[in-house]
Amino acid sequence: MSQRVLVVLLLVLNYVLVAEGETADGDLTTFLSLINTWENTPPNWVGSDPCDDWVGIKCKNSHITSITLSSTGLAGQLSGDIGSLSELETLDLSYNKDLTGPLPESIGELKKLATLILVGCSFKGPIPDSIGNMQELLFLSLNSNSFSGPIPHSIGNLSKLYWLDLADNQLQGNIPVSSGDISGLDKLHHAKHFHLGKNNLSGSIPPQLFSSEMALIHVLLESNQLTDKIPPTLGLVQSLEVVRLDGNSLNGPVPPNINNLTHVQDLYLSNNKLSGSLPNLTGMNALSYLDMSNNSFKPLDFPGWFSTLKSLTTLKMERTQLQGQVPTSLFTLINLQIVVLKDNKINGTLDIGSSYSNQLRLVDFETNSIDSFEQKDEVPNVKIKIILKDNPICQENGELESYCSSSQPNVSYSTPLNNCQPGTCSSEQILSPNCICAYPYSGTLTFRSPPFLDFDNKTYYSMLEEGLMNSFKSHFLPVDSVLLSHPSKDSTQYLELSLQVFPSGQNHFNRTGAFSIGFLLSNQTFKPPKVFGPFYFVGDKYEHFENSEGLTESSKSSNIGIIIGAAVGGLVLLVLLLLAGLYAFRQKKRAEKAIGQSNPFRRWDTASSKSEVPQLTEARMFSFEELKKYTKNFSQVNGIGSGGFGKVYKGNLPNGQVIAIKRAQKESMQGKLEFKAEIELLSRVHHKNLVSLVGFCFEHEEQMLVYEYVQNGSLKDALSGKSGIRLDWIRRLKIALGTARGLAYLHELVNPPIIHRDIKSNNILLDDRLNAKVSDFGLSKSMVDSEKDHVTTQVKGTMGYLDPEYYMSQQLTEKSDVYSFGVLMLELISARRPLERGKYIVKEVRNALDKTKGSYGLDEIIDPAIGLASTTLTLSGFDKFVDMTMTCVKESGSDRPKMSDVVREIENILKSAGANPTEESPSISSSYEEVSRGSSSHPYNSNDTFDLSAGLPYPKVDPKNLVIVKHRVDVQGISKQNKNIIVKIYS
Structure with a gap:
């Protein structure tokens, strides 16, 4: 862990101090974010520059272009920030079984990615639809994970794709083909590999999937739940070499044109419900392996065309209703090795002749009607296993012959020694x-x-x-x-x-050697x-x-054991250590007793009953059964969000109060310290701009926090348009003010002061009047008396919002929250994420800022949804807001204002804009509910009249003169000549 912290600090030091380093700033910041979400990263990632020969990393022109880290033992999840590595061409994280979680939607932002290999990890959830945006993708291999849901139609947009391997997952639904403007796999004309076996795919194999334009050589659809007939269009893909359709529920006859596939070497049609006549495969001269076992073909005398398949090595036709006598000519095929015709109606004499293939190893006719067997001459050095068990011939001979047994030799192999004498190796070698x-x-x-x-x-x-x-x-x-x-x-x-x-x-x-071997095999x-x-x-x-000491890491562990053994041998030292340990133990107990009297959480780690959990006066302790009842057994219908911690559910208390329950996942219960911190902090802080804690649950190995329900979701959802709420300039100022007031309360009115440490748009919630409420105190820290200036602590937070001074020094102050708040304000202005496509919003604004121009030269950055697109509308106080914001993101914390100063400045900006900073907007709950149900109504509209000045930068308007109809009404601006309100009305 200490080494990871060192790597993080070195990366950040490079980011803060170097304007144009070896690695581009955006790539460096993104890579730092990835390191924070992974465990067991290579310990020799030392230095401040990933492009400086870091193992597994390749760069070009200061940008990271390749990450290959197979078999490293990486653990954690793939951060959504991966999408910011705009020049990445290769990503191979294969064979890391502790890499889990969903594949982020932002993966689709890797426009230059050509190779994506995640074989043998533990990724789960749906394959994101955005994967179809990676137009340069040649190699897509996601097999041997736990992906679920349907195969995205968007994969059909990957016109350059050569290799598609989604096998051995839990994918469901139909095989996607194009329809109208929607693409499908049939559009992948350059693809040579469709590996989709071992999933739960259902429905028919679409005839549209195949055409003469396809370049496929492998179609592997085995072990799914596919039904209906094999489409005749399969016979059009004459480039095919391997076809596996076995292990499904396909029915009907095999299309007769399948013998057009003259390049097919392996054909698997077994374990289906195929019927009709056995297909005639004459002309398939490349066919080496044929298995049509366990189907329902019509009874048929053994066909002579089998003997024409010159390349045949293996013939499996178990339970296919074959009858009659097998011609001797079958066994003369020079490549033939295995013939398995179990459970049929083969009769007469089995005669393998004297000219059989010298590669023949197994002839299995178990459970047929053969009454005699002939083998005229044995080929020298050729041993054939003949199995005729459960045939009349064995009943007549009393089953004394060797061929009347079904036993087969055990399969065993190990590469032999290369003319050398074996030695004795250590236990691990x-x-x-x-x-x-x-x-x-x-x-x-x-x-x-x-x-x-x-x-x-x-x-x-x-x-x-x-x-x-x-x-x-x-x-x-x-x-x-x-x-x-x-x-x-x-x-x-x-x-x-x-x-x-x-x-x-x-x-x-x-590490380079191991990663290279893994990549060679994975790609x-x-x-x-x-x-x-x-x-x-x-x-x-x-x-x-x-x-670094020249020992392998496992050898080092062994040597530690030797050192410990030697240390234990020092009797005198042992006695001294025991005495010191006893003294330290007594002192620790005294300290724990003293601390425990004021620490209500001291017994949580071993809590086994409700009596051992602290009963906080401001937070109710709920039982697991109560919360289960309030959320209707944590039903999916009640789910309102999710994150790295787990899921959030909506619930209703018996008194009618609506609550939000944050339920931690088992794997993300990082959290005992954070869990305690959030309860302790929220139970003693009360402010209208902070989310209120209602209670908690700590039983059945569960960690749940119960909050007041904040109706309109997060600021992030509003800015992105996800929630359907449009935020005008005055409303954004009021949200900034509410957030600032909440932080000022934490910093200056709570005793001891609290630093939030994770201010971001996702942690600012909006109530029914769009008032801002600061949430999620899991990373918060209290400033005790001994830490009046700063708290020395491990760096935590969210990339893009983190204070660079805190990065470098690990010294957390309230000015770290001020920096994060400044980034949040830039997000309010631009509606852009702090880190987007390798660009950092603070740097982008600094570079674009020109105070000699209107809007400070930020026209390209300002969110058009604010309303600036209208020539009749201006953003009152915008310049002052930007000045204040850029002061908040100064590199030195001492140059940043206090949050109380920020509060006063935003209040003044609102007053200058003609808005009352203490006046709340009317509730928008009813109109927002319409939007969430799919209505086209504007979220600020209702069936009643309302005061425009409460949420828009316009002069007072008499509500009697404004009629709101049951249609969408967008206010466009105000005419400068006659002060008329300009609106657009949508029917």
Whole structure:
């Protein structure tokens, strides 16, 4: 943790002090944000510049262009700030199983991203629709996660996409195809890989999905819930090499034009409900693996065209109603290895002849009607396993023959030693094929359609080992050897192999070597021999990197044990330590007793009953069952928001009061300190511009905070347009004033003072009159007497709003809130996020500011929704507001004003604009409810007349002279000639 803090401080130091550093400011700030959301980042990220040879990071022209961090043990979530790395071209975070949470919507802002690989992590939730905005994307691999929901139609917009792999998730719904203006997968004419197997996709395979314009070579849809017929359009994609439709509920006949697919090597149609006649596959001369088992085809004599498939290695036709006698010519196919025709009606004599393939390994005719068997001559060095169990021939022979048993040899393989003598390795090291003890990089290779069933064929594994080594060497990776072992297959006929890659020249890989191996395997740079087909790799966390002392990290742990053992051996030192420990323990108990008398939270960590939880006079303790009842069992209908902490639910108390319940997720209960802090702080602060705490719940391993319900959501939602509320200039000034008053109260009237530490638009809520209420005190700190000037504390907050002086010094003051407030004011002016597309709003305003021009030269930055677009409308006091705001964001805290000074300045601006800073606007609750239900009504309108001066920078108007009709009315401005109000009325 201390090393992470050091990295953060060094990054921030570079950001604050260097105007044009090696890494662009926006990229540097974004990268700092990512580090704050991740754990277990590489410890050798040292220095102030990520572009200075940081492992896993590549840059070009001062911008980060590549992040490849596979098998690092990263934990946490992918921050939404990732979208600000505008020049990023490659993002590979594969094989980090503790990376979880949703994929942020902002991922779509990476317009230059060409490679996105997140294989073998724990991401969940829907794939964001914004992913279709990445027009340069070539490689999209999100397989082996927990993504759910539908496949986004927008993926069809990725016209350059080559590789699409969404397999092994929990995706649902139909396969998306285009309709009208909506794109679908049928638009991906350049894609060669559709890997969508092992999901919960349903519905039919759309005929529109395939056309002669497609360049597909792999269509993998196995193990879903697809229904209806196989579309005949499949036969139009003559580039196909692998087709897997098995493990679904497809029905009807196989389209006869499927034999147009003359390049197909692997065809899986098994485990469906296919019917009709068995398709004639004559002409499919590249076909190597054919499996149509477990369907409902019409009874058919064994077709002679099987013997024409010259490339056939494996034929599986279990339970397909085949009958008659198998011709001897089938076994003469020179590549044939496996024939499995179990549970059919094959009869007569099984004759494999004398010219059978010297690769033949297994002939399985279990449960048929064969009454005799002939094998004229055995081919030297060829051992064939014949299985005729449960045939008449075995009943006649009393099942004494070897072929009357169904047992098959156990599959086992491990790369043999390379003409060397094995040695003894330490407990954590493994012997390589070259007899070198080392720490290998390991994982599992999975082949999705190996065109063979002979998993014990050592020749294939030798080919694979050679291919892997050639690939590593051609990319100049420090690999000495590879070890393949433990081959196995699962119910979907996937072949899994354990892979261990051994380092060259030393007994461990450095981080660059490990990341490079992971990236080579994750982005499919390695091309296996064709006999193995498409694959994916899931790597294990690599923990044996070298530290600064020249030891691997695991070795260092072992040495610590030796040191501890030596220390324990010092008897005298041990006695002294025990005595010192006893003394310290007694002192600690005395201190805890003294502190505990004034600390109502001292027993929460071990609380087992309500009596042990503090009963605060201003906050009611709710039971879990009560809150469950008030929220209708935390129903989705009552959900009103979510964040990193968990979800927020709306509830109703028996007395009619509406409440908001913030319920922490199990994994985000960071929070015992923050949880205590928020309850303790909110139970003793009371101000109309602070959200009121109603109570809390701390039982059933739950952490819940119960607040007053603030009706109109967050300021962030209002500025973004999400809530449907439009904010004019005067209303924005009043929101700024309310926020400032709340902060001034915390800083100057509460004893001891409180620093909020996380002021941002998402934490400013708007009530039914659009009054601002400061919320979320989870990061707040009290200024005790011993810390009158500052609190020394770990840096926490939200990127973009954080005070740079606090960044550098870790010294928190009330002026840190002032800086965050200043950023919030710039957000009010611009409706832009503080960090957006690599641009920092404070820097953007500073660069654009020109006091000699109207609106200070900020016309391009000001939010048009304020009303400045109208030539008849001006923003009264805008220049003074900007002056005050820029003072709040000065780099030195001593140069910033106090919040009470800010309050007075905003009050004066409002007065100069003709508005009363103490007057509240009328409630907009009814009109806002209309908007939330989909009405087009303006949120400030109602069926009654109202006073325009309460929320708009106009002179007083007699309400009797203004008729509000049941249509949308937008006030555009005031005519300078006759003072008439200019409006637009929408029918």
